Amino acid sequence: MSVASKMVASAALLGGLLVCLALLARAQGQDPAGAGAPPAPAALAATAGASPQLPLVARPPAEQPPVGLPGDAHLDKTPPRRTKGLDLVRMGWTYNCMECHKLIPARWHYDRPMAEHQDIRLEHGNNRFCLNCHHPTNRNAFVDYDGSEIAQRDVVLLCGKCHGPTYRDWEAGVHGRANGYWDTQKGPKTKLRCIQCHDPHQPAFKPMPPLPPLRYPPRAAHGRSRIERPEDNQP
């Protein structure tokens, strides 16, 4: 073999290696099984910018002061669900999703648990698309029907985007629990946000164990008479 042919062969090898690396790099950020692979995030931003301009509606921010009145310690008013992330945000943490999502583009479909966020399983009925709720570029925000951002603290507006009648009922105070004063001239009325009862990825209200049946007449009730409670017979 001559020197020239050796050089051509190594060049080809190097070129092949580079091509492989490039391909690998592309594959990292792409859905390997996605037949109809979505365009790159940059392309999406361009598309969003080109959607029709919808009128912006003024929306009040969803203000929820803390629940409960002093003197009601015997009544358990904790919300049914502990909200993790957005409560941290309200408490002042910088919960900045863009830290990771600067690099990693979002997937469109949900069909398998993700590598990160393994605790999230999406069972939201017909809503199978992550980006129906999450903003595609600014992962610290949610997305409105016209593509604009909904801030994290205004998460109820996101739910109201699709669940209009329920949101209307919630605004009126009849969906979900109100606490405090029915007569707002005498004191504050508070209500819970959607995510304090419903896990946004699995919104169906979780069944909970019931409190035990009340103790009925020990003499004449059928069968279930002697119900013991741990706090019985204490001074």
Next chain:
Amino acid sequence: MNENPHNSVSPKTIEQVYQPVTRRTFLKGTAAAMAGLAGLVAALKPLLALERGEMTLDDLLQKHYRELKPEELQRILRELEARCAREHGVQPVIRDLKPLPGVEFGYALNLTRCIGCRKCAHACLQENNQSRSSADDIEMSYIRVLELKKGAINLEESDLYYNPQTVPQKDKYYMPVQCHQCRQAPCTKVCPVQATWQEADGIVVVDYNWCIGCRYCMAACPYDARRFNYRKPNLQSARINPNQSYLSNRIRPKGVVEKCTFCLHRTRDGKYPACLEVCPTGARVFGNLLDPDSEISYILKNKRVYILKEDVGTLPRFYYFFDQ
């Protein structure tokens, strides 16, 4: 009149009755009287166990709540507070709250959202100072949560004692029932002493110091909403709710009837009742029916509400509705 010859009696038969009392008769009579008295005293011995101060002359002479002068009522409230402090070691604050002007209460319950967790029933026990400290006590919460099969309202097939691992169960729905504060309440009609009546804001209340305990109102109620204190309420001091009021959750004596008062010690202050505050799904809606912007007015305007046992004609203030 007795013409029959079989009868040949005359005053001679009972001659002794007409004679003056002999010493013998007198002694016999005294001995018999002593024996009788001893028997009577033995029979009444358990009354010694009656607590001091359980039945005072002041209690007996107390007038009906609606006829009490303000200073008399205040004296009674202080006396009741002192009694509670003596018996339980907890000094409560017993207020007398009058109905708010321009307010008529209404309550609605969303049967789609109720999951049967019974938090309302247990909160009611805690808020209203009901008897519950030993295994022998019944927990007579004013709220009964019924588990019904989907498809019909057949109260006879309802289950009060359901206790599955989780609620709601798939083919069941849950209906809490409490006093409906009926506009045409059968209970207020039948009380012989008018110890129970409907106030201006719609709440049917009981004056526990006036009730004679005949339990006619309990027989009359179509919703099984009233409870009777067959014994003196048994409470642990740590679990007494000190925010009390005369007509609602002060600690009742034995022998009187009690019922849900829509937590009037809270609601007449503008707060929500305890059952609503703890409901995890927000199935309960409460407010002022006369206010067109209240939540309860919203429900009555926009949801398909119905009432329980409409055929009995009680016109209750408690509405049930389904959301979807």
Next chain:
Amino acid sequence: MSEYLTFLWRVVRISFQGSWKFYAWMTLLSVVSLVGLHAYARQVVEGLETTGMTNQVSWGAYIANFTFLVGVAAAAVMLVIPAYIYKKQFMHEVVLFGELMAIAVIIMCLLFVTVDLGHPERFHHMIPPFGIFNFPGSILSWDVIVLNGYLLLNLHIAGYLLYCRYRQTQPTKKFYIPFVFISIAWAVSIHTVTAFLYVGLAGRSYWHHPLVPSRFLASAFVAGPALMILVFQVIRRFVRYWIGDEPIFTLRMIMTVAMIINMFLLGCELFTEFYSPTQHAAAAHYLYFGLHGHNGLVPWIWTAIVLDLVGLALLITPISRKITGLNLACVACVVGIWIEKGMGLIIPGFVPSPLGQIVEYLPTFNETLVCVGIWAFGALLYSWMLHVAIPIMNGSLRARPEIASSTQPSS
């Protein structure tokens, strides 16, 4: 006035004069009454928790006995009607016993209501001006008026007639005849008003129908005369007072007719409840066949129906023309109707509860003692009244004993 005081003194004297059998009977009744009083004292201290009543079944043995006894009291009218309206002379010798029984029985009724109250010391809350009387809204207030009125009527009539007999004067018609006629209507009213206590409650479909007052009256007019017939046998055997056969067989005839009506109305009730499978019939189902495995009352009601039918059969056949057969029929009828009115009416009204809950009821031992004590006290009262009245009726107890004879002016 002094004559009246002498009369009272002689009543006291005669109350303690009698045979050893009288003493034994009265001592037994006194002891049982005191036992009942003791049980009631325990109930006063501990509250009504000593009874078997619950929040679901809030009326029990006390009100059941009360209901039965109001019926018995009403039945005195069955003696008064033949005597004063049909002017059957032979009834006059026994009318007084009916009225005295009405007095004793009404006092028993009032006692049963008193022991049922959670706060009997607050009864003055019912009496204006100290209290508030919910008249005419509450049927219980009507009941208080009619029962006490009936007691006063009978006390007056019996007392007046006895006192006149004692003084051997002719009773003035205007002092008692109007009251007698009032008492006829009043007797019907006491039992109708007691029935209306239950009938007016729309939330309890077992009670909320018009047959309830009709059956009340029909069964009262069986049980009352039956008890009277048994009392007459006792008077015949133990006391020097003759009661002829005619009063007894008049009562038998009244009982027969009333029992036929009672059974017919029972048949109407059973047909209405069970022909169509409605939910309104849940209480009747519980009573006659048991409901969801709870059948505590089933043996009781069927025993009552069998006893009623046996009583009816004995009454309409010639068997009851013999005094033994008649006594048997009376006992069967009284026991059957006592069960029917007590356990067969009051308890099923509460089972199932308005929310469909089934809580069964059984009286506790303490409760039973109180009931037995009140029955014994009523028997004591009646025995005492008879013990005083019969010497007046048969001529031994007189204001002026030296001019007394065995022939009496008619009254």
